Amino acid sequence: MPLLRSVAIRQRTTRSTLAVLSSPSWQSRSSSSSSTLNHLPESRLNPSPDDYASPNFADKADLTIYAGRGGNGCVSFLREAFLPDGPPNGGDGGAGGNIYIQAAHGETSLHKLARRRFIRAGRGKHGQGSAKGGARGEDVIITVPVGTIVRELEREDPAADEAMNIKAYMALQKQRRKEELLLEEEKRKRAEDLGELENEEILDRKGRPKLAPEEEEEDVEVDDPTRQKWLLYPGMSKSEMKSTSFPRLPRRHPFLQQPPAPIYLDLSRPTPRPILLAAGGIGGLGNPHFTSREHPKPIFATKGEEAVSMKVTLELKLLADVGLVGLPNAGKSTLLRALTNSRTRVGSWAFTTLQPNIGTVVLDKYSGQPTARSHKKPSVESDEASDAALEHRTRFTVADIPGLIEGAHLDRGLGIAFLRHVERAGVLAFVIDLAAGDAVTALNALWREVGLYAQMRDEEERDREAESRVDWDFASDPSRGPINLMNAEYSGSSVFEGASTPPGLHIAGKPWFVVATKADLPSTQANFSELKAYLDKITDGHAAHPSGVEGAWTKKCAAIPVSAIHGQGVDRIVHWTVGLLDE
Ligand SMILES: Nc1nc2c(ncn2[C@@H]2O[C@H](COP(=O)(O)OP(=O)(O)OP(=O)(O)O)[C@@H](O)[C@H]2O)c(=O)[nH]1
Ligand SMILES: [Mg+2]
Secondary structure (H helix, E strand, O other): OHHHHHHHHHHHHHHHHHHHHHHHHHHHHHHHHOOOOOOOOOOOOOOOOOOOOOOOOOOEEEEEEEOOOOOOOOOOEOOEOOEOOOOEOOOOOOOOOOEEEEEEOOOOOOHHHHHHOEEEOOOOOOOEOOOEOOOOOOOEEEEEEOOEEEEEEEEEOHHHHHHHHHHHHHHHHHHHHHHHHHHHHHHHHHHHHOOHHHHHHHEOOOOOEOOOHHHHHHOOOOOOHHHHHEEEOOOOOHHHHHHOOOOOOOOOOOOOOOOOOOEEEEEOOOOOOOEEEEOOOOOOOOHHHHOOOOOOOOOEEEOOOOOOEEEEEEEEOOOOOEEEEEOOOOOHHHHHHHHOOOOOOOOOOOOOOOOOEEEEEEOOOOOOOOOOOOOOOOOOOOOHHHHHHHHOOOEEEEEEOOOOOOOHHHOOOOHHHHHHHHHOOOEEEEEEEOOOOOHHHHHHHHHHHHHHHHHHHHHHHHHHHHHHHHHHHHHOOOOOOOEOOOOOOOHHHHOOOHHHOOOOHHHHOOOEEEEEEOOOOOOOHHHHHHHHHHHHHHHHOOOOOOOOOOOOOOOOOOEEEOEHHHOEOHHHHHHHHHHHHOO
16 A cells, blocks of 8 residues: 555656656747737737637527416315305415516626526416415516617417407307397297287297297307306316306406517616516406305306517617727727727637627726816707716727628628627727728728618618508507607617618718728838828718718718727827717
8 A cells, every 4th residue: 555655656746747847848838829920029909819808798689588377366265163164265366477678787798698598487376275365476587788679579468369359259249149139029020910820839938039940050159268267166077167157257457567569679778677578467366256145155266367478589789889890800809909908809810809899998097087078068858867978978988890891781701790789889980901902992892881781771670660560550559569668769760760861871970980000010101191082082072971871971081090009099099089979
């Protein structure tokens, strides 16, 4: 045993000496793998490709949500010594859990929801004997990032269907009774016309008019849907069940009204309170509710209501103030690093960035004193909170998205999936690599993709609106429409107002500027001067807006030369952006 131990110790020492011996080579290997891809010294702005933070991210999630169904009422009677036939004491069923949605600042991604796919609220517990009511089902609150859009795709509402069935059944019964009465009257008239002899044949023994045989056959019994809602004392036979007469179903009102279909929510601000998506089913009533003279000992209770289930799709549009748009490898991520504290990935190949990144530019250095002053006067329409934010702008956010390539609007590359994040940005910054060919051509190519994407979105939005309009007509109920509980902007009405706005203007109308990056590289001067001349022409109105959209923003098209990798010229971007944001 001691021998074994000594061998083990020796092995360990040899391994550790090996480690010591090999440490220089290991270090050199690690330094080579973590070195940058260019000759420049490694820094925060020129990091090695593996020096980055990559949070989990998803900007879409399809969910199926199930509200909880109500618990059943209970049929029970008090049983005590010397009290063989006690009064009914069945408890009521608990209500099912509701599903709410809430937008909160802490959330940044939908990846957790995308993985969950199904969300169920708790079901209400059944009532019990001794007048014990069932517990309520547990509610669920879905927390999403600010900037999420919720769209309902499909809904199943068994309670509403049941109510419809009952209504239809009632109408049918009424109609049938009316017809019967008419028939009776007719027969009586006929009987009066004929002599008393035939009279005996037509009227049956009770004096009611006899029905013709074929009429009796036609009379098909339709099952009473209200019977489905009752729950009978356990252990009763089917025939007993059929023969039991039930009282009228009591009218129940849910505590929370199910919002009408289709739900459409634009959660562009944090919601102070959760918003209801699916209301849980109502709990059933216990048998004491049905005690009456005819039913002194009711052997029935009502079942809990089935609850709504629906398919919803969540889409996150990041709410950044500035969107960086550029070809792959243009230097967007480096620029984001230079502007903010972001640790997004940087690499010298196309499609380094695979997911949108958001960074925050802190203007006040956390002192509460903005360095770049906002000159915005408070506007009347916007509410106080946003005014306050504008008055003391201490920070703004920048979104870096994967590079766009030609044909991105046709879903080539990665860009299209992420262009929607730029859609909401207040300002667009086109990042153009001065060392990668003609800057004007690059700018035009980028604008073309963005413009085509914008037009496509407009068409999509219009189609969607048309579809929902058809639905409303069908329902012939003007109050039904996409609800927007937040009073947040409903893009269907505010942005896309039919033929009055040219397609694509909601993006082309945004203020924009060009960041001409990699200006530190040799022979980029001429390229920059050409770009600047082109932008001046656009501002003066001698050249058309590169997107080709009429009425697009051409107020002050600027080009700012920077070297993001050295952090030079970046301050100008900050000042220029604040100026545009406060326009
Ligand atoms: N010389 C120089 N190189 C730069 C500058 N900015 C970025 N680069 C380099 O350009 C390469 C691409 O930079 P990224 O920031 O990853 O480019 P990107 O636009 O985010 O690329 P994708 O994410 O693939 O679209 C990297 O090797 C950077 O070091 C700059 O100002 N000067
Ligand atoms: Mg990138």
